[in-house]
Amino acid sequence: MRKTCAGIIAGVAGAMFLSALVAAQGDAPRSPWKYYPEDARANKGDGGPAPKRDLTGTWAGESSGAGVERLVPPESPPPLTPLGKQLFDRNKAEGANVVVAESNDPHVKYCDPFGFPRNMNDQIRSMTITTLPNRTFVLLRFMNIWREIWTDGRALPTNFARGRDAHDPTYNGYSVGRWEDDYTFVVETTGIDPATWATESGYPHSVDARVTERFQRKSKNDLTLTMTMDDPKLYTRPLNLGTVHFRWIPSQTFFDFTCIPSSVQRYLKEMADPAGKPGGGAR
Amino acid sequence: MNTKVVASVVLMVGLAVVTSPLFAHHGAAAFDMGTPVVLKNAVVTEFVWINPHPLIKADYKNAKGEVEHWTMEMGSTVSAQLIGWSRTTLQPGDVVTLYVWRAKTGATVGRFNKVDFADGTTMRDTQRGADDGGRTDGNVRN
Numbered sequence: 001m002r003k004t005c006a007g008i009i010a011g012v013a014g015a016m017f018l019s020a021l022v023a024a025q026g027d028a029p030r031s032p033w034k035y036y037p038e039d040a041r042a043n044k045g046d047g048g049p050a051p052k053r054d055l056t057g058t059w060a061g062e063s064s065g066a067g068v069e070r071l072v073p074p075e076s077p078p079p080l081t082p083l084g085k086q087l088f089d090r091n092k093a094e095g096a097n098v099v100v101a102e103s104n105d106p107h108v109k110y111c112d113p114f115g116f117p118r119n120m121n122d123q124i125r126s127m128t129i130t131t132l133p134n135r136t137f138v139l140l141r142f143m144n145i146w147r148e149i150w151t152d153g154r155a156l157p158t159n160f161a162r163g164r165d166a167h168d169p170t171y172n173g174y175s176v177g178r179w180e181d182d183y184t185f186v187v188e189t190t191g192i193d194p195a196t197w198a199t200e201s202g203y204p205h206s207v208d209a210r211v212t213e214r215f216q217r218k219s220k221n222d223l224t225l226t227m228t229m230d231d232p233k234l235y236t237r238p239l240n241l242g243t244v245h246f247r248w249i250p251s252q253t254f255f256d257f258t259c260i261p262s263s264v265q266r267y268l269k270e271m272a273d274p275a276g277k278p279g280g281g282a283r
Numbered sequence: 284m285n286t287k288v289v290a291s292v293v294l295m296v297g298l299a300v301v302t303s304p305l306f307a308h309h310g311a312a313a314f315d316m317g318t319p320v321v322l323k324n325a326v327v328t329e330f331v332w333i334n335p336h337p338l339i340k341a342d343y344k345n346a347k348g349e350v351e352h353w354t355m356e357m358g359s360t361v362s363a364q365l366i367g368w369s370r371t372t373l374q375p376g377d378v379v380t381l382y383v384w385r386a387k388t389g390a391t392v393g394r395f396n397k398v399d400f401a402d403g404t405t406m407r408d409t410q411r412g413a414d415d416g417g418r419t420d421g422n423v424r425n
Contacts (some may be wrong), residue, residue: 002315025342035365036365037365065362065365094309094310094312095310095312096310096312097312098312099312099313100309100313101313108309163308168386246331249313255361255364257334257359258334259334259335259363260333260334263333263334265333266331266333266338267333267335267336267338267356270338270354270392271336271338271354271355271356271392272309274386274388274390275314275386275387275388275390275392275393276313276315276388277388
């Protein structure tokens, strides 16, 4: 009984503490130009039915501070072919056993763009979707990236090799989209620059990779994105890149986060390298 | 289990709920996350407000009277702003006590934990600001 009472008291104290935190945040001056994650977090429930064929708006992802959980991570281990394994082994992603100084992640080292599909499964802070009659745009706040998805019925390019009709691979590739039903928007992408990583953990992809995204708006407040990548040269079967969840942001406001190459070089020189390489760069 | 222990557990769980997986970026594999080094009466030499991580630079006079030049990283500018930090929170010449998880290499660099100001207030890091090195995004000045 005594333990139960103690638990109740502690629980009430914890709730009061949290309330005080929220109240303290609520008392602070507020600006319409600032993002307040507690507002997005407080927007509970589904908000009602989803509008038909409409993803328009600004959404909070798992790194938004709004308590949005990732639903499914990229599958691990990946089903690599021998060539895929060879390329994967070259990629040293930062992690429990690899410090920043030892990583060769091109984004961590040089601010290189994530590229697609990594920019849809890593550092998911917020995403804005907007449309024109013939295109849908996905605007990512992390690195201020925008993707262009054509909806005019055109076919995807397939030749990224040689010849006058070849297309140059790009960081975000070439994308087309269509509504599978009133709530599911399917996007196919080809022509992704093979220099980029497909995931934070360094999964490789070739120039022949084809990525399928399924955006499903399940309610006014909930949007999920499931991604698969078909790349037979490097994977023995289509790779599941996971499912990310987005929540509607009531204020529709978010902050940007840009990687500045000169800042990263300073960070690496004065902080990460001395921290990761014995004797390296210590002042 | 006494009330304090239960309350502490509840508060930590509460903080975890409040903060959620916010702005994960670089990890802490390079740092000794056991006990933070305490740099008492350190003098701030520069507060570098950059991404991916702001850098706090400070001079600390050790027990031998030698001046150590320290550099420490904290959570990103955007996450730090959400709990009250700004580019002017620390200024050159400020005399403060810094708590830092030192690099395993032994260099005078590390992951910032918290700062005690001369007026008795404390500000913490977002990602590694708890006393156990966990998150404290919900704490502003406490």
